[in-house]
Amino acid sequence: MKRLLIVHHTPSPALQALFEAVRAGMAAEGVEGVEVVARPALTASPVDVLEADGYVLGTPVNLGYLSGALKHFFDQVYYPCLEATARRPFAAYLHGNNDATGALRALESITTGLGWRAAAPPAVVTGEPSRDDLERCWELGAVTAASLAD
Numbered sequence: 001m002k003r004l005l006i007v008h009h010t011p012s013p014a015l016q017a018l019f020e021a022v023r024a025g026m027a028a029e030g031v032e033g034v035e036v037v038a039r040p041a042l043t044a045s046p047v048d049v050l051e052a053d054g055y056v057l058g059t060p061v062n063l064g065y066l067s068g069a070l071k072h073f074f075d076q077v078y079y080p081c082l083e084a085t086a087r088r089p090f091a092a093y094l095h096g097n098n099d100a101t102g103a104l105r106a107l108e109s110i111t112t113g114l115g116w117r118a119a120a121p122p123a124v125v126t127g128e129p130s131r132d133d134l135e136r137c138w139e140l141g142a143v144t145a146a147s148l149a150d
Contacts, residue, residue: 002148005048006038008058009069014129018093019058021134025141026056034145041069046080054089054119054148056141061096061103074110086115091144093123093137100124119147 004026010019019038026036039048041059049055059070092107094100104122111118120143125133 001033001035002053003035003037003051004054004056004145004148005044005052006036006056006058007041007044007048007070007073008038008056009041009060009067010058011060011067012095014125015058015060015095017129017134018095018123018125018137021137022056022058022093022141025138025143026145028138028142028145031142031145031149034148036145041067041073044073044077046077049077049081050084052088054144055091055116056144057090057092057107059092059094059103061094061100064096064099064102066103066106071106078110078114082114088116089119089144089147090116091118091120091122091140093125093140095125095129098126100126119144 008019010016059067090111094103120140123136123140
């Protein structure tokens with residue numbers, strides 16, 4: 001069975017809604033053989049990353065950048081996981097009140113450095129999540145899980 005790791009920092013109701021939509025998408029009909037494991041960004045470890053076959057990253061955008069919690073996660077796992085996780089799929093959802101350009105640039109730089117490959121385009125949500133935003137997050141979860149399915 002493949003393992004899909006969700007690493008998230010979920011400090012707000014908006015991010016909780018996005019997290020739940022992504023997780024629901026991972027359980028979509030027809031996606032089989034994928035175990036979903038969720039870890040808060042401040043507690044996710046290199047072992048969690050090494051044991052997973054793919055990743056979904058969820059973060060608020062704070063001051064135009066990734067949350068400190070997700071940055072801390074990357075600081076902890078970067079070198080221990082650098083070679084062993086190359087070419088694994090990942091996806092991301094981000095929530096902010098306005099521009100997420102800096103956060104997207106940082107995420108691309110870090111995941112490129114790790115050698116991870118995007119399974120889906122990032123879902124960027126600003127303001128209160130709409131029905132379309134939640135559907136996009138559901139699709140992100142479904143597509144990422146399907147990329148690992150047996």
